[in-house]
Each structure stands twice: as C-alpha cells, then as structure tokens.
Amino acid sequence: MISILDHISQDKLDKLCEQHYAHVLKPSFSPHIIRDELKKVISIHGYNNPTQVNIVSYILNNFKSIISSKPINLENHISYFKSRGYDKHIEGHINKPFRVALLNAFAYEKFRKWDSAVKLAQGLDLKSCPYCNAQYTLVTKQKSKNKLAFQLDHFYPKSHYPYLSLSFYNLIPCCSVCNNSKSNKPTNMKGSYHPYSRESVSDDFSFCTDNLDVVKAYVKGKTKFSVKINDEEKLSVKAKKHLDDYSIKKLFERHDDIVEEIVWKKFVYVEEYKKQIRTDFGPTLFLNEYDLERFIIGNYTKKEDTHKRPLSKFASDIARDLGLIR
Ligand SMILES: [Zn+2]
Numbered sequence: 515m516i517s518i519l520d521h522i523s524q525d526k527l528d529k530l531c532e533q534h535y536a537h538v539l540k541p542s543f544s545p546h547i548i549r550d551e552l553k554k555v556i557s558i559h560g561y562n563n564p565t566q567v568n569i570v571s572y573i574l575n576n577f578k579s580i581i582s583s584k585p586i587n588l589e590n591h592i593s594y595f596k597s598r599g600y601d602k603h604i605e606g607h608i609n610k611p612f613r614v615a616l617l618n619a620f621a622y623e624k625f626r627k628w629d630s631a632v633k634l635a636q637g638l639d640l641k642s643c644p645y646c647n648a649q650y651t652l653v654t655k656q657k658s659k660n661k662l663a664f665q666l667d668h669f670y671p672k673s674h675y676p677y678l679s680l681s682f683y684n685l686i687p688c689c690s691v692c693n694n695s696k697s698n699k700p701t702n703m704k705g706s707y708h709p710y711s712r713e714s715v716s717d718d719f720s721f722c723t724d725n726l727d728v729v730k731a732y733v734k735g736k737t738k739f740s741v742k743i744n745d746e747e748k749l750s751v752k753a754k755k756h757l758d759d760y761s762i763k764k765l766f767e768r769h770d771d772i773v774e775e776i777v778w779k780k781f782v783y784v785e786e787y788k789k790q791i792r793t794d795f796g797p798t799l800f801l802n803e804y805d806l807e808r809f810i811i812g813n814y815t816k817k818e819d820t821h822k823r824p825l826s827k828f829a830s831d832i833a834r835d836l837g838l839i840r
Contacts, residue, residue: 534634551615565600572594585669616676621680643664645756648765670700696759721831723741741773780837788810811829
C-alpha cells in the first residue's frame, strides 16, 4: 500500500543499510561464523554434496551484496541460484538440515531480538503497516527496553531464500495480519509491490463509496455505506493481486462507520464554513491546507504522511471522492 520512499529519501535508506551491514559484520554475525556454522553441517554429510559447498562459497563471496543490495539485485541472486540449480539443494524435506543451518548461520532470530532490529525500525520511522495501512507499526518502550510492536516480513520468504534472511531490503516492518496473509508465498517485484520500491499500490487504486448512499443519508438520515474500489475491473493484475493477497476490500468494509463520519463532514464543512475557519484560525492553528484537511477528516491527507496513521489512505480517498478535500 505504502512506498517507504514516499517519506524517506534513498540517501537515508542507503545510510540505514550501511549501518545494518556494519552490525551484521559484528563478531556474532560475521561471515566467518556463517562459514563455521555451515561447515559443521556440511561435515555431518561428509562433504558429499559439492553443490551445497558451492552455495556456501557463493554466499561468502557475495556477502556484502546479499546483505545490502537493493531489491532488484537481490532478485539477481535468486535468479543465479535458480540458474545453477542451487535452489533445489535448499528446498524440500531432504535439504532441511542445510536450510536450517543457513538460517541459523544468518542468525535472524537473534537479530530480531536485538537492539539492531529496533534501530532499523526507528530509522525507517514507519508508523503504519506498508501492506495494508490499517494497523500501527510502532516501536514502544516497555520496562525501559524498546520493543517492536509489529513483525518483520521477509518479502522474499526466508523459508525459500534463507540466504536473504538478513538482507536489509528484505526486512519489511508490517502488521501480524499481513505477515500471516503473505506467509511463505514466493513473491517478486514483477508480481507484487515492494515497499522499498518507488512504485506504490496507493497510486494504482482508490477507495470510494456509492453516491446513492450519500444522497440517501442526506434525504433520509441513517443509511448503510458501502466501501468500493474505483474502477475495480480496470485495475492492473498487480494491484488486483495486492488487494486479494491482503483482503483489502473485506478489511476496509468493516470501516463503513468512517465513511459515514466523512459523509457527515461533507455536509457540515461546506466551502463557506471552511473559509470562515481559515479566517478565524488559519494563521495560528492551520499552517497550510493539509493541516486544515487533517483537522476535518481526522487523518493525514498528504502522500508522504500516509504511513503516519492507519486508515489515512482510506479516509483521504473517500473524502477526496466526495469533494470534501482536494
Ligand atoms: Zn498490514
């Protein structure tokens, strides 16, 4: 739903990625440890599988790129693994010990519990789930310790690509509902929106309600509001897949009460009234038009602020569709 690049520059992301790599190089995460860990498992098999030895060599030779590459280059590693048939030596029941060894060597579970995961999340300053924008993703203080009140999704699932389990651009802060919906389904940038790419599903669809419901509300009072997607049948395959994967429509249908409140506001905040508010409070309370819009709909309306509060895209789309905001 949200592109992280809407509120953070690529330069800042690159710096965060450098910090992440520096952390991974610390003794407990160093490639030497990975080598030692993997050698242990390979030695159990008596070095009978030269491909797995090659996989370990490839990981060690490309360690920095595997940890720090942007998503499209991570997919180059995946393609290389496929072209050499490496993936077949990682997947399946028979390769479980090797797969688990790779995961243990990268020590993702350790990383998840450490301050480094907190630092990464704080650096990203992402306050709501980039997949649904329906839940908060906050770092909270609990008993003087910072805690992540969300999950980290592996865009390229670690069960298929354990060697990408610590890659910076593969770690996506998100809500537990979206993480569970996505599960271990293999994903790629061609078929799915990557929150670290500039492309955003937010630009490709918008919410609306039935105009007839709005008229009914004005004429008859109380009515039930529907939640719709504008021109749903014309959406791209990728956008449809996103809405499907995260059950976006079903999820937002539960928020029809917000649609109702926005319809009320549409009737109350007519242009004359807004003009009066600007005159009375403009210079002190509302520094710009976005502040006034935020006051009226009770949520952020600027694209780069979408992440700051759950349901901001939903509320803005409905308000825009009704002509309440620009
Ligand atoms: Zn979510």
